[in-house]
Amino acid sequence: MARVLVTGGAGYIGSHTVQKLLLSGHKVAVIDNLSTGFKEAVPNQAEFYFGDVRDSNFVAEIMSKFDAEVVIHFAAKLNVAESLLKPVEYYDNNVGGTLSLLKACEKSGVKNFIFSSTAAVYGDSCTDGIISEGTPTNPLNPYGWSKLISEKLLSDTGDLVGINHVIFRYFNVAGAAEDGSNGQRTANAYHLVHLASQAGVGKRQGLKIFGTDYPTPDGTCIRDYIHVEDLADIHVLGAEHLLRGGTSATLNCGYGQGYSVREVISSALNVAENKFPVEEADRRPGDPASLVADSRKMQALLGWTPRRNNIDTICRTALNWEKTLSK
The missing domain is CATH 3.40.50.720 (NAD(P)-binding Rossmann-like Domain)
Structure with a gap:
């Protein structure tokens, strides 16, 4: 101890x-x-x-x-x-x-x-x-x-x-405790999975994709969640x-695996009760096109193995937590 x-x-x-x-x-x-x-x-x-x-x-x-x-x-x-x-x-x-x-x-x-x-x-x-x-x-x-x-x-x-x-x-x-005991409590948190969860329970009317012309396979930013x-x-x-x-x-x-904004929104829509609309918008200043981790050094030094490396798991736990805040 x-x-x-x-x-x-x-x-x-x-x-x-x-x-x-x-x-x-x-x-x-x-x-x-x-x-x-x-x-x-x-x-x-x-x-x-x-x-x-x-x-x-x-x-x-x-x-x-x-x-x-x-x-x-x-x-x-x-x-x-x-x-x-x-x-x-x-x-x-x-x-x-x-x-x-x-x-x-x-x-x-x-x-x-x-x-x-x-x-x-x-x-x-x-x-x-x-x-x-x-x-x-x-x-x-x-x-x-x-x-x-x-x-x-x-x-x-x-x-x-x-x-x-x-x-x-x-x-x-991103995500929330798998047992539903804890999660993102800040209502105005800005990250994508949280915003998608709010849209998925009807707290937001929809989502915007900021930038569709990045040098990525689908034109939207890629991140390691x-x-x-x-x-x-x-x-x-x-x-x-x-x-x-x-x-x-x-x-x-990180997990060493990236998902685009479109892919995250698609996962969020799959678990959402409210099938929210998605709008395309101009880029925001200061957003790099792609951020994906090479975390092999961390895994080797600490002996860590990821247990929840799945974007659907991340989106589902976030949505389930957001539901508890709606009650």
């Missing part, structure tokens, strides 16, 4: 990870300011502390009080479109929050750190359709840059003061890797 401090543990990915950590026998504390998270998403077995990670003294106090052995840092703003309109907020929250946490770790003696990053750090630099950790980084938006800068802060700090770390670069996270529970399992393995004395690493999190 280890003592794991989770920032942003009331959010979508964070709350699923908290549940998986608890099921694995670890003791968990959560810090969240509930700006986008939900207290009801945090399991009762976890200790909860309301506060902002940018308050380094507050965080250090909780680290010491809880006697944390590893930190998993989820707390961040993550809307690509919003980051183009509010870059200062994104750098302040995402970079400032990471820096504050690292200061608290140094002060409290926490030597293990897992960082929630994103495939957005790669931008559109991929030329062969598959992105490895060695693919050049070239973010297209402030959100991606805020994560890449935070990665650099972490690697520099780790080298200097001995904080071992794992950086997980997520591809598209990973089920949120598989991603949560990865974080448990990452924490256990560091606690065993494992080396620092930067790892892609």
Whole structure:
């Protein structure tokens, strides 16, 4: 059993990870300011502390009080479109929050750190359709840059003061708990599977496909969708890797299989009760044509095997969760 401090543990990915950590026998504390998270998403077995990670003294106090052995840092703003309109907020929250946490770790003696990053750090630099950790980084938006800068802060700090770390670069996270106990609670979350689920239960009149002239087989963007529970399992393995004395690493999190926007919508329509209309629209700024993960490094290092690598499973669990929110 280890003592794991989770920032942003009331959010979508964070709350699923908290549940998986608890099921694995670890003791968990959560810090969240509930700006986008939900207290009801945090399991009762976890200790909860309301506060902002940018308050380094507050965080250090909780680290010491809880006697944390590893930190998993989820707390961040993550809307690509919003980051183009509010870059200062994104750098302040995402970079400032990471820096504050690292200061608290140094002060409290926490030597293990897992960082929630994103495939957005790669931008559109991929030329062969598959992105490895060695693919050049070239973010297209402030959100991606805020994560890449935070990665650099972490690697520099780790080298200097001995904080071992794992950086997980997520591809598209979607779906909900298979037992129906948890899912995406944010009504205005912008990712495709969530929007399709809302349309599938009648909360939206339809969907738009933004861009049909990309250099892909059907002209729409391709993404690697990973089920949120598989991603949560990865974080448990990452924490256990560091606690065993494992080396620092930067790892892609995806299935290595991409689905186009049209393919995802087709899957969503297959499980939907409300057969929603689909409209074609112009491209959005900052959307790369294709993001598909080469996650072999992560699978080999952590011994992870995907359990839910199926777009229909992802769409079905998301839809079933959305139904519970409609009741």
